Amino acid sequence: MAVKFSEKALDHVIDEMIDVVDHSKDEIFNISEGARSEYERLLLELRETKNKVIQHIENGDQLDQKVRFSRQRLAEVSKYFDRYSESEIRQVYENTHKMQTKLAMLRQEEKTLREKRDDLERRLINLSKTIERAEGLASKITVILNYLQDDFKQVNEMIEDAKEKQEFGLKIIEAQEDERRKISREIHDGPAQMLANILLRSEIIGKVYQQGDMDKALAEMRDIREMVRSSLYEVRRIIYDLRPMALDDLGLVPTIKKYISTIAEYNNLEIDFVMMGKEKRLNQKYEIAFFRLMQEALQNAIKHAEARFIQVKLEIASNHLRMIIKDDGKGFEPNVKKDKSFGLIGMKERVEILDGQLTIKSAIGKGTAISIQVPYNA
Structure with missing residues (x-):
């Protein structure tokens, strides 16, 4: 009885340690996010300050030339004061004094701006560090969690039951039907509509040609050429979406990097990828699921949220996988249900099949953050 009590007490202590370390890791994530936001704000302020310094230098140099000329004029008036009236001498002296005072103030403002610039650069360096x-600390904490969960955590009947439940939940037929519905929608909304439009535009070209308006006919043909190019891209994208070969050959992380690079270049936006934990090959069903989840989240951020910056974070731990996709788009109200929101519904269904949890944080005008966590034992 005493032995069982000791084992339960040890398990309880280890569970609390894991909770504390995991909470600390989340706090570090928040600190990192806050530091990145502050870094971007200071970087913008630094650029504005540098422009002001340059402007003050140019204005100061121009005013310095005027001051030298005015001082020469003052010296001439002072030397030949009998040739000038008292009002003329006073005006030259006052103008010179005003310009000297303005130049001194301008130089002082320039000095203040230089000090501000240097301070911003130092703060940016510190923030970068x-x-x-x-x-780095988050990666170390992930390693600590791996040690706690692998070396100290005992495998019990609950974990075995969870594995059996998870395997049972992965229904192949339902997944196939979901993919078929998704492909059907994409073909209907993409290439099919484009081809119908191309057919309509080709009929317009025939009518325009018969009317003898060659310029308009050529313009229509150029438009059709662009539509054909777009249709070809959509078809290739759908084929790639069916099964990226890199996922089988290289694994999840290299495939994500390649996909992010391609989609960022095509859409002319910035996508940042952060890898936490040890990069390794995962069970195939997890690699496919997480790639699809990332893919759907990026497409939503680009098409619907109109984001210009997206960050993807992936954490591979010993007993769970976590992915966070955050964008600066226009956001939405997660509690308000929308018709035909197939993307988010599909993501939730896929995460539920993996016995995981999907969390969405968003607000109008404040972007969206999607957090996905599923249990995983290598």
């Missing part, structure tokens, strides 16, 4: 340390 803070971000680097936070990400």
Whole structure:
């Protein structure tokens, strides 16, 4: 009886340690995010300050030339004061004094701006180091969690039951039907509509040609050429979406990097990828699921949220996988249900099949953050 009590007490202590370390890791994530936001704000302020310094230098140099000329004029008036009236001498002296005072103030403002610029550069360096340390510390904490969960956590009947439940939940037929519905919608909304439009535009070309308006006919043909090119891209994208070969050959992380690079270049936006934990090959069903989840989240951020910056974070731990997709788009109200929101519904269904949890945080004008976590034992 005493032995069982000790084992339960040890398990309880280890569980609390894991909760504390996991909470600390989340706090480090928040610190890293806050530091990145502050870094971007200071970087913008630094650019504005540098422009002001340049402007003050140019204005100061121009005013300095005027001051030298005015001082020469003052010296001439002072030397030949008998040739000038008292009012003329006073005006030259006052103008010179005003310009000298303005120049001194301008130089002082320039000095203040230079000091501000130097201070911003120092703060940016410190913030950069803070971000680097936070990400390094998060990686170390992930390693600590791996040790706690692998070396100290005992496998029990609950974990076995969870595995059996998870395997049972992965229904192949339902997944196939979901993919068929998704492909059908994409073909209907993409290439099919484009081809119908191309057919209509080709009929217009025939009518325009018969009317003898060659310029308009050529313009219509150029438009059709662009539509054909777009249709070809959509078809290739759908084929790639069916099964990217890199996923089988290279694994999840290299495939994500390649996909992010391609989609960022095509859409002319910035996508940042952060890898936490140890990069390794995963069970095939998890690699496919997480790639699809990331893919759907990016497409939603680009098409619906109109985001210009997206960040993807992937964490591979010993007993779970976590992915966070965050964008700066226009956001939405997660509690308000929308018709035909097939993307988010499909993501939730896929995460539920993996016995995981999907969390969406969003607000109008404040972007969207999607967090996905599923249990995983290598």
